[in-house]
């Protein structure tokens with residue numbers, strides 16, 4: 396999902412107008428000791444800014460309570476004024492005549508229309524509402540037997556929660572994911588926005604799943620700096636270096652290292668095949684040419700919308716593939732067309748992830764089954780993944796822990812399916 400869609404879903408949740416009608420009650424000063432917070436105990440997140448603002452300019456939005464003093468909306472504000480030592484606080488009083496569910500829905504709608512709430516708070520309220528309705532009405536997904544007994548065909552669904560709260564079903568689904576993540580890791584409630592909560596949750600879950608690094612295998616993944624790790628390998632021991640290094644200016648030095656290391660590690664007539672950006676292509680080719688022989692310039696056509704390169708007013712639709720060889724020059728066995736197609740960039744494993752299809756062709760063209768292939772900048776693991784599929788030995792390195800773990804998981808999941 397891209398950032399824009401996410402924003403729309405969240406604003407959908409935050410801008411919603413409450414459907415519950417009813418007259419707003421009077422604003423009264425109520426003693427803090429008379430207010431009961433009926434919500435389940437949970438983290439309030441960091442409320443120091445809120446406390447400071449209330450201490451400086453007072454409470455802009457009164458709390459909302461029902462006729463029995465139960466807090467319907469304003470959990471964080473209530474906590475803040477308690478911590479500030481206030482004796483009483485302004486509250487709207489909304490009579491709900493003891494109807495707990497109605498009270499709860501009022502609380503959520505109060506929360507939804509307030510923009511100063513964090514996404515995690517809104518999400519938690521939505522999830523609680525959905526759960527409460529499921530308990531009362533039965534859950535469709537759980538196949539509640541009571542429903543069958545009493546002849547009802549349908550239980551509660553997220554769609555119905557969405558309808559009752561007047562928000563989209565995607566907003567409910569996303570809210571439930573955010574709230575579930577916070578239940579698992581309460582410190583995630585400190586984020587203001589929902590997307591970082593989900594990203595951090597995914598990262599922690601990945602870390603939990605990793606059992607063993609793969610060491611005793613034809614495919615080996617290493618967490619570390621490529622220069623240090625490759626220094627351990629013997630001269631003339633590698634058939635192909637197939638890689639996609641970072642393209643930014645600060646990585647030009649890494650290209651120099653790559654050129655030098657490749658010249659040492661590659662077997663005679665072994666290939667270095669590397670994706671590159673265009674901005675510093677002149678320098679990159681110069682560095683590679685200092686240590687290896689230029690062989691060919693191929694390209695990968697990035698299908699789909701081109702990315703905008705604002706530095707040059709270019710809509711970029713292809714990537715150069717640099718092919719260099721350690722002398723002596725020798726033709727590769729398989730013929731290859733020099734414009735490859737990348738159906739969709741695969742960002743599921745890495746934010747700079749590349750699709751598998753061109754790597755399959757490059758691997759088949761420049762290596763044979765059983766040979767050793769190296770990817771010193773493996774990212775989300777596309778090279779070791781295709782090596783595993785096509786029976787090449789592979790050593791892949793990344794200095795980023797998340798990329799390393801993602802690659803391990805990708806390969807383990809693939810092995811599990813074989």
Ligand SMILES: C[S@@+](CC[C@H](N)C(=O)[O-])C[C@H]1O[C@@H](n2cnc3c(N)ncnc32)[C@H](O)[C@@H]1O
Pocket residue numbers: 619620621622638639640641642649744745747748749750771772773774775776777792793794795798
């Ligand atoms: C462009 S990404 C590779 C993306 C990969 N082709 C994919 O499809 O997922 C480059 C990777 O190089 C890694 N990297 C950068 N400097 C490195 C270094 N000195 N040693 C090892 N890895 C490095 C980064 O962490 C990043 O994951």
